[in-house]
Amino acid sequence: MTWNMITGLVATLIGAAYGWSAWNLPRATFGNPTGHIVYPAILGALMTLLGLALVVKELLSKSPSKAKNSPKFGALTRHGKEIAIAIAASLCYALLFEPLGYVIATILYLGAVLFLVNGRVKVARTVIVAVAFSVGVYVLFSVLLGIQLPRMPILDI
């Protein structure tokens, strides 16, 4: 299973599902009844064809470097693990953004990501950067640019 094969299959799937749901959209009650359907239906068909073409091209190709162009499953590499942790941290950040307010949530999030890439060395730098960034951005946005960010609970600043 090469990356191209996966891309082709995913594209075929998306194209078919998208085209099919476009075709089954409710007809419009006013205006042109199928005006909103023709264009997405074309896109769905096109995507399906492109996906199939890539699958066929991949089946026909006899490139010897298939292993190199295939994803490796199993244990995550260090890089993969770090990405997974960073994404998990990002999801937590999204969930905590409003309950904790911008400043606290951002200090926690940046602190986590900085700690992730810097490790136990220079923890002081991690803390200073995270706090300075969060407070700085908060001041910049809410005071200078007038964009309201979620405020801190209890203290309400």
Place this chain on the structure above:
Amino acid sequence: MNEVFSQLFLGFQVALTPINIMWTTLGGVLGTIIGMLPGLGPATGVAVLLPLTFKMGPVGAMITMAGVYYGAMFGGSRASILLNTPGDGAAIATCFDGYPMTQKGRAEAALAMSAVASFIGGMIANVAMVFVAVPVAKFSLKFGPAEYTLLMLFALAATAAMSKEKILQGFIGMVFGLMISTIGLDGLTGVNRFTFNILELMGGIDFLIIIIGIYALGEVFKSFKSVHDPSYKMQTKFGKITFTKEDWKRSWPAILRSTPLGFFIGALPGAGGTMAALMAYNNEKNLSKHPEEFGKGAIEGLAAPEAANNASSVGALIPMMTLGIPGSGTTAVMLGALLMLGLQPGPLLFTKQPEVAWGMIASMFIGNFILLIVNMPMASILVRVLSVPAKVLYPLILGLAFIGTYAITNSVVDFFILIAFGLIGIFLDKAKIPTAPLILGGIVGSTMETSFRQALMLSDGSPKIFYGSTVTIVLIGLTIFSIAWPFVAGAIKSAKRARKA
């Protein structure tokens, strides 16, 4: 002709106000810094700095974003020369001779020459833009919806077909972008499309969030891999940043040849700064009397791509400003930002809001002077940014991505879309699907669908409107040509090789 000068004069009146000079400087310097950082280019720069432009008003926003764009072209070469790592794609060709110059102890000359070549390339291209922009805009006023649909299709196809090996992947990305733009409530019929009954999707997905997801989150996640590399060993002490008379004598013809080339390539959809710079480099190598010096520190091999990529960044603004159709990832981001500010780039921009269009053009003249100063006498201060560890910088870009998203929509729901597209960005990279066609498709998608449907309404549903006039046939021809060209060129090349053998 007088009209052009009076408009340009108006533009300078706008651009020379203290606040706009400040935005020009800010945009240019931030662009230079972002351009310097390996992995981050002008598209990321514009996307991340977007929230800063909200309160500036259209003129300030436009000036700042343009500054980021050409500033990144100045900055990209710094890392190429000092670290042999291009700061952005357009600076790849600058590594070829820039880094050997540093190894020979001529970093000062390389830094100075790249700044001067960038300056000249940018300035000449600006002059060209002054004269080209209005005629193009006037010509495109004659375009109807069918012509517009085809013009967008041409821009998209040319971008997707940029690489012969990845042509299918390019088109898959393009159609995916177009699909995303159809999500939401359809304005003409009131039908919800592809919303899966999720209330938040009814308004559609804001494409700027997708851009930030792919260009900021995705890029940072990807660079986690390189973040642990032992920090670069970089020259930090410099002599006077200048070059010799001999250097100048070798470089100026290369600069003058590469500028029009870069400008033209930049204005074409699809091809961008990277291609312009590589073509300029190869062109100089072929013309040179000592091609053997190329790759070993020939200064004209550094000057040519630097002039070309700056000229191409100006050229790329032309289709975006005059037609409302971006030809590259960065201009697509700019277009998205302008639409959000309530501006409609296109032919009418020049007549309805001349202060925006001409203010930006005039600011680019001023910006080039500012950046010449920033990148020559002050270069040794500025390149210290490169010694700030990536381990600190890249997490902060994640922080900026989230705050940017929140500033655009004021909704935490979009954070999840942002994260999802960060992941999609990683997948696109692994699957070698180019991002530019996807972004372009997403940005022009809804305009394209509207034009498509308007055309069909005008013709009572007959598709003949898409091939009935000369302009449409020319556009169809161009589209087919842009898809077929990579294959034809490949065939010609192998035929030539066969004959030689």
